[in-house]
Amino acid sequence: MKFDLMTDLYVFMLAAFIGFEVIRRISPLLHTPLMSLTNALDAIAVVGAILLVGAHKSTLSTVLGTIAIVAATSNVVGGFLITDRMLKMFKSSRPQKP
Amino acid sequence: MHVPLYIIELTYLAATALFILSLKLMSAPTTARHGVWAGELGMVLAIAGTLLNQGIVDYKWIVIALVLGAIMGVPLGMVHMTAVPQRTALSHAFGALCVTLVGTSEFYLRGTEVSRFTLSVLCMEVILGSLTFTGSLMAAGKLQEMLPQRPITFKGQNIVNLSVLAVALGLAAYLVIHPGHPHVFLFIVGIPLLFGVLMIIPIGGADMPTVISLLNSYAGLSAAAMGFVLDSKLLIVAGALEARRVSFCP
Numbered sequence: 001m002k003f004d005l006m007t008d009l010y011v012f013m014l015a016a017f018i019g020f021e022v023i024r025r026i027s028p029l030l031h032t033p034l035m036s037l038t039n040a041l042d043a044i045a046v047v048g049a050i051l052l053v054g055a056h057k058s059t060l061s062t063v064l065g066t067i068a069i070v071a072a073t074s075n076v077v078g079g080f081l082i083t084d085r086m087l088k089m090f091k092s093s094r095p096q097k098p
Numbered sequence: 099m100h101v102p103l104y105i106i107e108l109t110y111l112a113a114t115a116l117f118i119l120s121l122k123l124m125s126a127p128t129t130a131r132h133g134v135w136a137g138e139l140g141m142v143l144a145i146a147g148t149l150l151n152q153g154i155v156d157y158k159w160i161v162i163a164l165v166l167g168a169i170m171g172v173p174l175g176m177v178h179m180t181a182v183p184q185r186t187a188l189s190h191a192f193g194a195l196c197v198t199l200v201g202t203s204e205f206y207l208r209g210t211e212v213s214r215f216t217l218s219v220l221c222m223e224v225i226l227g228s229l230t231f232t233g234s235l236m237a238a239g240k241l242q243e244m245l246p247q248r249p250i251t252f253k254g255q256n257i258v259n260l261s262v263l264a265v266a267l268g269l270a271a272y273l274v275i276h277p278g279h280p281h282v283f284l285f286i287v288g289i290p291l292l293f294g295v296l297m298i299i300p301i302g303g304a305d306m307p308t309v310i311s312l313l314n315s316y317a318g319l320s321a322a323a324m325g326f327v328l329d330s331k332l333l334i335v336a337g338a339l340e341a342r343r344v345s346f347c348p
Contacts, residue, residue, distance in 0.1 A: 054154025073167025081175025
């Protein structure tokens with residue numbers, strides 16, 4: 001158990017650095033689509049909600065978990081959809097570099 | 099259906115890699131749309147892997163909720179481009195709602211048997227989640243001009259706000275030290291809801307983008323906290339990636 005926790009902390013630290021490095025080089029033009037993309041990715045919390053509802057341990061957890069899945073899934077679908085729409089506009093309004 | 103756990107874990111590993119790749123591809127205009135596809139594929143893998151988990155005994159509500167959420171997501175993805183800021187705020191509210199509800203259920207299912215560290219992370223998850231929920235709703239309301247845009251201030255506001263937050267943190271500390279008082283948990287979820295509202299009312303419409311980035315990183319942190327509670331590295335990575343983003347979209 002203790003070791004799992006340490007592994008999780010290492011994973012958190014490494015992911016934080018990766019996030020920092022990957023996003024550091026992003027073009028300022030792409031900040032808005034990036035924001036909606038990370039919104040969609042953050043909805044990965046749906047995984048926790050699915051496990052909760054599927055385990056069907058109590059009525060409370062099933063009800064709360066179902067609401068949670070609805071909220072997160074709408075973020076997934078809406079987030080990817082709007083990011084793609086934004087990027088489509090982006091391409092047409094700005095000539096592509098060779 | 100019996101799927102070995104390592105297959106599910108490998109699916110999560112692939113999803114995590116795709117999420118990082120997705121952000122990476124997002125950094126150049128020419129590859130940005132591939133980034134969206136990588137993110138979508140990662141999400142599908144993660145959800146598919148989760149659905150194969152042996153712990154799932156009942157699919158009825160999962161399917162209903164997934165379909166309902168997908169239907170709700172379409173109009174949220176088709177809003178006019180001028181409404182994107184409030185849409186983003188609203189989706190932070192939804193994300194935070196999800197995390198808070200899952201955290202609350204986790205507490206009532208196994209709150210008394212988890213370690214003190216897990217319990218404190220769980221408290222942090224619901225505190226960040228619920229203040230992000232109401233804070234984002236307030237921000238969306240202000241941007242949509244459903245709420246008055248002008249800042250509402252009163253004397254001693256900072257002291258009031260900070261004391262509200264301090265009470266929630268104090269109760270969380272109390273619960274971690276005395277895990278035998280589960281009724282305290284309701285206040286740990288409820289008081290930050292109030293703090294989220296108080297936090298946004300003194301902020302004018304023009305400063306909202308900064309607030310939204312801040313709320314975004316809170317949402318990410320609470321998702322990472324959820325990862326610690328559920329021991330899910332996928333969630334930890336996704337949350338940490340998002341939490342880091344704040345410093346670059348001021």
